[in-house]
Amino acid sequence: MTTSEDKPFIPYQNPTYEGKALLQRAEEFYQFMNRRRSLRMFSSKPVPKEVIQNIIMTASSAPSGAHKQPWTFCAISSPDVKAKIRQAAEEEEYINYHGRMSDTWLDDLKVFGTDEHKPFLEIAPWLIVVCKRAYEEEQGEKKNNYYVTESVGIATGFLLTAIHHAGLVALTHTPSPMNFLNKVLNRPANERPFLLIPVGYPADNAKVPDIQRKPPEDVIVYYE
Numbered sequence: 001m002t003t004s005e006d007k008p009f010i011p012y013q014n015p016t017y018e019g020k021a022l023l024q025r026a027e028e029f030y031q032f033m034n035r036r037r038s039l040r041m042f043s044s045k046p047v048p049k050e051v052i053q054n055i056i057m058t059a060s061s062a063p064s065g066a067h068k069q070p071w072t073f074c075a076i077s078s079p080d081v082k083a084k085i086r087q088a089a090e091e092e093e094y095i096n097y098h099g100r101m102s103d104t105w106l107d108d109l110k111v112f113g114t115d116e117h118k119p120f121l122e123i124a125p126w127l128i129v130v131c132k133r134a135y136e137e138e139q140g141e142k143k144n145n146y147y148v149t150e151s152v153g154i155a156t157g158f159l160l161t162a163i164h165h166a167g168l169v170a171l172t173h174t175p176s177p178m179n180f181l182n183k184v185l186n187r188p189a190n191e192r193p194f195l196l197i198p199v200g201y202p203a204d205n206a207k208v209p210d211i212q213r214k215p216p217e218d219v220i221v222y223y224e
Helices: 019-033 049-059 079-100 103-112 148-165 179-185
Strands: 071-076 126-133 135-138 141-144 191-200
Touching: 019 148, 049 071, 049 126, 049 148, 071 079, 071 148, 071 179, 079 179, 126 148, 148 191, 179 191
Parallel strands: none
Antiparallel strands: 071 126, 126 191, 135 141
């Protein structure tokens, strides 16, 4: 039987806080994150590759099932590749807006002013395609990953937080289906696109919908 004593462990090292400092840090971080917004109006202003790498590595620090880290982040700045992605995405989105989506869905989207046209896929300096890795191949043998969707979802949350912390903006874009990304990016069979996220600076005239987040009483149930 394997026990924790059979595996190497190291001391956990991270500062902790109490009292006023604890409350202040929690409040300040909430206020900071509550200013995060999804954006569709991007500037073409360049973002250094090193910044994108740090953002992605922050995402890759997320917890995952059995520490399998079942993700790949494709970071795209090539104008040619971005153009191909936009063309393929708009083809799928045209079908969505003209048949796939229900009337209720389309009505719910009106507040965002969206349609099948996605110019931000070329304007934003970077696109990050988050991919789920269903399994790994080692010496011709398939080895399953665990809680893949949950793990990649958490990592994406870290990614969006890191983007906001850097002073940049992003959009969680889901042109469903996204199989075209496997072809455009030549990804292996064990990867499935999860999200397509444009990243960059906001356009000078950027605006966002006037919508509100739910208050605490609508999202929290306390058992004390």
